Amino acid sequence: MIIDLPHYLLLSAVLFVLGFFGVLLRKNTLVIYMCLELMLIAATIALAAFSHFNDTLDGNVFVFFILTIAAAEVAVGLAIIVALFRQRGTVQVEALNHLRH
Amino acid sequence: MANFLFYFFALLALVSAGLVVVSKNPVNAALGLLLSLVGVAGLFVLLNAALLAFVLLLVYAGAVVALFLFIIMLLDTRLEPSKPSPRLTLIAATLGGALLVVGVLSLNQRAILLAGGASGTGPTLKHYAEQLFTTYLLPVQLVGFLLLIAMLGVIVLSKKSDQAEETL
């Protein structure tokens, strides 16, 4: 059996769903953030696969941009998490219910 | 051989991604993320995008995961209390997941994938450089600004309050 585009797509989709589950189910904001990264990575697999099997370079170039952006996002996100930890002393989602009260 | 490698890396990526989702200890989760990235990097190599694999490992494994680990150590978070998730979230998650899985499964049957057939050799560093500095010059510039404001943002958000006192 030849490894073809659908295999990569399936893998990418499953990874995306895993990350999605993680975002919804986990309570630790750091882990939630890791799961978000997982979703981005899943998208890049599909992108690279499409790029490879369609023989266009654009997808691969887009992966570059995604990686850069994801790194910046992580930096800002962790800064916010750290700042909140300084104020509240926790990174659990349950602690994020002070608004509206 | 290629088949074996694909399954190996795919399994690596999936299993360690599962580890990220289920592990109670954030440190284990971060290590899972790292392993998952290695798997994805392997897949990139199989897809003739060795450069991307290299960048992925460099940026993600080298910087992002290290940053995560660093922050986990810094914050010294305790183990997650195993409280059950609210039922609504569980239902939403199951529904969302089910929808996505159904979508993916029907992909195989319904999608007309216009695979043009891959060429033998992958793009080289030169190809990337050409693209980035001709067609995609504008996004590259914009990403520069993106990184700048991200840097400024991190500084603004984490400078100690008493140092930030300004007399404007």
Next chain:
Amino acid sequence: MTTDYLKSVAESNQWWALGPEIMLACAALGLLVMEIILPKKDRRFIPYAAMVAQAMVLLTVIFNFQTTWLGENLFGGLIKLSPWGQVARVFFLVSSLLVSFLGTICLPRTKLPRVEFYHIVMVVTAAMMLLVHSNHFVMFFVALETVTIGFYILVSYFRDNALTLEAGLKYLVLGALSSAIMLFGIVLLYGAVGKVSVNGITHTGFEFETLNNFLRHHPDNFLAIAGALLLVGGVAFKIGAFPFQIWIPDVYQGAPTPITAFLAVSSKAAGFAVLLTLVNQVFTPLAGVLVPVLSVLAAATIIMGNLAALTQRNTKRLMGLSGISHAGYLLIGVVASFTVPWATSAVWFYLGTYLLASMAVFGVMTYLTGPDDTNQTLDHYEHLAKQHPFLGGVLAVGVGSLAGIPPLAGFMGKLLLFIVAFQAELYPLLAIAIGGVVLSIYYYFGWIKSAYFEAWRPAATATTAAPQSAITTPSLSGKLILGLLALATLLLGCYPGPLSDWLPF
């Protein structure tokens, strides 16, 4: 790589076409330079320099409104200027100018660094303008992420306040989630199209025209439909449409008030500009799928927003929730734009009136709050009309316009949307919208009531100790700007000619 190719690329990179964005970005850099070189006592002029720079860019855009690059593919198809892009430029510049102005009221109350605030606001504005011009998904995504990451920082800017950081974190997680979903949608679209060669030049699904062409020939491609739905879902998050509206009240409450205004006006308008572009230029062949989806979204959004706002007493949450219902009305315009071409104009007209009215209200809110601006309730307004008749008047005009009461501009916006919806024969949506407007009268009227009626005769009811808010008396320039906003709202309601003539119908 031949020199010919390089030459053609260089010719297509018309940097002058992006003059306003480049000027704005350079001005933003200039602010940082000024902070380094200016002596400490002169740094207080930097915010004013930022505002002057933005005003100059605004004038540049207005004077070059009919620029020669309209409708041309620039930067190898990454960018395409359109008349709507020009309108969007003006819109975003006016909005960021007003946000900067609100910042000058709000920031001095804190001990936070300031220059970065204006810098990020300006970069985000430039990125929004690029987002609206983009004609290619790589450009689209990069611009969108610049906007989003800028907003992460801005929302959590008041880092001394735990509530603000909480809002920032919520926005971060949900924003990143929506970006990931949107990205997956883009990837699927890219994959569905595959590789198209025309005259030896490769085109991909990243390009809007190519994608549109592909969809016209394969309107039932499953991969493409899934991608389009994911993409629309991501945009729905940005505009706060159902079921992605959950983040709005918390984030609006926690964010610094100027940033709440920025989110409510610019971010929402950017979302609608993108949605209109996608719907009218890219996904036209998918009308059969998208019209029902968007209609249901619009109906649910109107109902959810209005019902949730009915009992809300925190004014920032109220603005957020009522903003959801405005997004619902606007979505009706988007749905109508599938069949009625001038619906786009109606949506922009509505956004214009929404800009004026919201900014007036947020301006009053900024003056009303003390250092902690996350907890402003209707009770704070109890003595407003009596003690500050000017602020009370501006508030009444702004809130009245949001409620859509003639002769204020908001009414004209709603009227045009209703006519459009009628022409598109969206009767159920119209009925829901009318119900929503009547409901909204209840809470908007309650706001005006708490500002005017409660305190009129203090003898009987003055026993309850209203929370005394620290109202900053507006400066002359503040009065001028708020007064202009209120006046424009009133004049456009009576004589909408200028705005409607200017919009490219």
Next chain:
Amino acid sequence: MNSLHAQLLQLAIATPLVAALIMAGGLPKRLAVKLAGVAFVVPALIAAWLWQQFPAEGGATYHYLSNWDTGLGRFGITLKLGLNGIALPLFLLAATVGLAAGLYALRSGAERLKLYLMLLLTMQGGLLGVFASVDIFFFYFFHELALIPTFIMVGLWGGRDRNYAAMKMTIYLTAGALLSLLGLIAIYVKSGAQSFDLIELKAVLAHQSLAPTVQKYIFGLLLFGFGTLVSLWPLHTWAPLGYGAAPSSAAMLHAGVLKKFGLYGLIQIALPLLPVGAQTWAWPLALLAGIGNVLVIGLITLAQRDLKQMLGYSSVMHMGYCFLGIACLSTIGSGGVVLLMVAHGLSAALLFMLATSVHHRTNTFDLTEMGGLAQKTPVLAACFVAGTMASIGLPAFANFWGELAIFVALWKFSPGLTAVAVAGVVISAIYGLRAVARIFFGPPSEHLQQVMAQHPPADLGWGERLPALILLAALLGLGLYPQLLSRSIDQALPVGIAKVSAGSATVSPAKP
């Protein structure tokens, strides 16, 4: 010559609005009051002049036309002003009641008088604009312009329950207005005329009328939209509450004039443009109005003890006659409605004003607490009695002719409903006369005696007497010589009604 008159018409609408703007610009109070006085008088003089100049045989068409672009010309929205035979009487009514309410307000000594006058002037400008608009978008726009000040005035100067009353009024009236706006937009879109200009709409629809089902839906929208505004049962509940709380001048203008907007809209727009829709809805409307407004509300009115509430309910009841007249779909019925609208506007305004005057002297609105005021204040008593008699519909007052015409038309439509309507007249006679007896005759209550001992009641001063006399004179003039208005009305009506009464035979082939 004609263009001069068109300019005068514009001037009449602009004067109050401009005066309000000038007052907002920070005029000293004394000057502001004088300016307001002038701004109330000018439209009345112009209206009288325009009425006097109105061509004797020209009621069917619009006169004094003028057309302004508002920047929405591409949507067919222009500020088109003009008067025809139906609009003229109501324009005159708005000017007269506005003058009376304004004069009364000048001397009312209200708190923050300047703001009060400003809002009243805005309302007056809007009212004049409503009836002078040929463009149905501006017809709606001016209505809202007049409506908003009402809410504010109820909220700020209202009596008991003013918060609740203001809120309820706002929500009901906004809902009604939005429904009718939908109906107007529907006409605009469905007619294909791409214009809100009533003259053009009439021309287009006369050429090719709308499909019957479409007409049915649009007429239903307009009926219930306008019906809410005119307090059609069971959508009336805002009215007694609102009028009970409203300050007198606002109540005068709203109950007297603004409320007629809906009826005017039905007669001027809905009947001629949607004849088939009108036929479908005639019976439901007649039943709602006959049973609900006249009978049910009449009985409720009987049970009222509060003078202002009673007047509010009685005004709801009288609207029932107007709806009945419209449901007859005949020239004489609709003509009666227009006449009754004018007459009721005058008498309702008079009674709301005098009720406040009574309150000033007795310090209560409770009918059971009053008594014996006739000896102390004979002029007030005489005016009130006259107003009540007019409101009941006794001969010599304008209301009589309106009700008579409606009854004649109603007899043809349904004798049973005529009986109900006549019973309604008896009911209104009972509560009207009983109120007069309780207020002015019989012994005053102990509480009232104390009040009167402290503040001996004075008779009507000139500030109250002049507006009362203006309204009374108009009522009597029309009552003795109804041709003053009825001729122009009769000329204008057949254009729309003739088609209706001829039935569906004349309806041109339906549009697909």
